[in-house]
Amino acid sequence: MRSGAIDSLQIVTVGPISVGIQLSSGRLEAAAARRFAGFLSDEKPDLVIKLQEGAAQPDSIPIEIQSVERRGSLLKMQADFASLDLDFDSCLGCATVITGSDAQLRNAIDNLMRFLVSQLLLERRAVLLHAAGVAIEDGGAILFVGPNGAGKSTIARLSLESGYGILGDDLIVVEPETRTCYATPFMGELQIIGAVQVATIRSIFLIEQAGQHQVLPIASAEAVGALVAQAQPLGFVDRGRIPDLIGWVSPLAPICRRLRFRKDSGFWEVILSSSANTAK
Amino acid sequence: MRYIQNKDVAWRMVDHEAVLVEPTTSLVVGLSTSGALLWEFLENAHTVDEMVDLLQQRFDDQLREQLQTDTQAFLDELMRESLLVET
Numbered sequence: 001m002r003s004g005a006i007d008s009l010q011i012v013t014v015g016p017i018s019v020g021i022q023l024s025s026g027r028l029e030a031a032a033a034r035r036f037a038g039f040l041s042d043e044k045p046d047l048v049i050k051l052q053e054g055a056a057q058p059d060s061i062p063i064e065i066q067s068v069e070r071r072g073s074l075l076k077m078q079a080d081f082a083s084l085d086l087d088f089d090s091c092l093g094c095a096t097v098i099t100g101s102d103a104q105l106r107n108a109i110d111n112l113m114r115f116l117v118s119q120l121l122l123e124r125r126a127v128l129l130h131a132a133g134v135a136i137e138d139g140g141a142i143l144f145v146g147p148n149g150a151g152k153s154t155i156a157r158l159s160l161e162s163g164y165g166i167l168g169d170d171l172i173v174v175e176p177e178t179r180t181c182y183a184t185p186f187m188g189e190l191q192i193i194g195a196v197q198v199a200t201i202r203s204i205f206l207i208e209q210a211g212q213h214q215v216l217p218i219a220s221a222e223a224v225g226a227l228v229a230q231a232q233p234l235g236f237v238d239r240g241r242i243p244d245l246i247g248w249v250s251p252l253a254p255i256c257r258r259l260r261f262r263k264d265s266g267f268w269e270v271i272l273s274s275s276a277n278t279a280k
Numbered sequence: 281m282r283y284i285q286n287k288d289v290a291w292r293m294v295d296h297e298a299v300l301v302e303p304t305t306s307l308v309v310g311l312s313t314s315g316a317l318l319w320e321f322l323e324n325a326h327t328v329d330e331m332v333d334l335l336q337q338r339f340d341d342q343l344r345e346q347l348q349t350d351t352q353a354f355l356d357e358l359m360r361e362s363l364l365v366e367t
Binding site for chain 2: 219220221222223224225226228229234235239240242243246247250253
């Protein structure tokens with residue numbers, strides 16, 4: 001029988017950042033190891049979070065963040081799945097996640113890490129973007145950006161069926177300045193981890209479902225606005241930092257277009273054809 | 281009646297266009313070149329006529345009547361989204 005007080009350290013690396021999670025129980029350790037399999041590393045962590053289990057919750061999967069407060073280097077987050085106190089100066093924090101079933105615990109840890117990663121990325125002028133990422137030739141990738149229900153997982157699935165590798169079907173780390181994108185452990189409906197970890201962004205498509213496949217140009221402000229709207233979690237970015245966020249993603253505007261698609265892999269033909277025409 | 285930017289709105293110019301974010305609702309709006317011109321102008325309070333004057337200086341090939349119609353539509357939309365306020 002385990003004592004429960006083991007304080008093991010797992011390091012989760014997502015794109016350019018590594019988070020050390022100091023786990024206070026064997027159950028947390030097992031949940032984190034299973035949830036972040038494929039993203040555990042020996043990197044030096046950018047910060048360390050001491051994680052503990054809180055009160056048991058009814059059988060539900062909570063996802064709502066109630067409040068985020070940033071004062072200087074201190075960040076405080078209260079959600080229905082976890083609470084978090086973080087000091088960016090000391091790179092230390094502590095968090096309590098709700099407990100319950102194994103699925104609830106894994107889900108709470110997952111949501112906490114999504115929030116944490118998104119905040120750390122902002123410190124590096126990078127964003128956690130609602131996008132499916134599909135690998136193409138020569139280490140490149142195409143991102144398909146859209147809100148929940150837009151068809152990211154559908155596009156990822158159809159791309160897999162057409163022989164493409166994917167980075168993910170829901171959340172992708174994007175470094176706009178270098179046009180680099182990274183896979184994340186945060187999965188969408190497909191519930192699979194991408195086989196490709198890092199790639200150079202060649203094109204970004206803002207997706208919407210329609211009766212036919214069509215690629216359309218898009219104005220800079222509309223493109224940047226759509227990227228900002230899909231940066232996670234925009235609602236909890238300090239108002240004062242939003243103009244910075246707009247500025248950070250704006251270098252991506254020239255490679256953004258709109259994709260109207262129906263649920264078959266014919267959209268790839270339209271994309272490849274439009275790319276060839278653009279290159280001419 | 282005069283109109284002015286809602287000071288809670290975060291925004292930034294992008295290639296002579298503008299991206300606006302209303303932080304409470306996370307509404308994001310992209311404005312075209314002419315919309316961005318008006319938006320910057322509305323850092324201070326202005327009337328519809330003053331806005332149309334500005335557009336006419338910039339787009340002198342457009343009929344004033346058309347500019348008035350476009351300006352009113354722009355104001356209606358941004359007021360509806362609480363991006364502008366009346367003073």
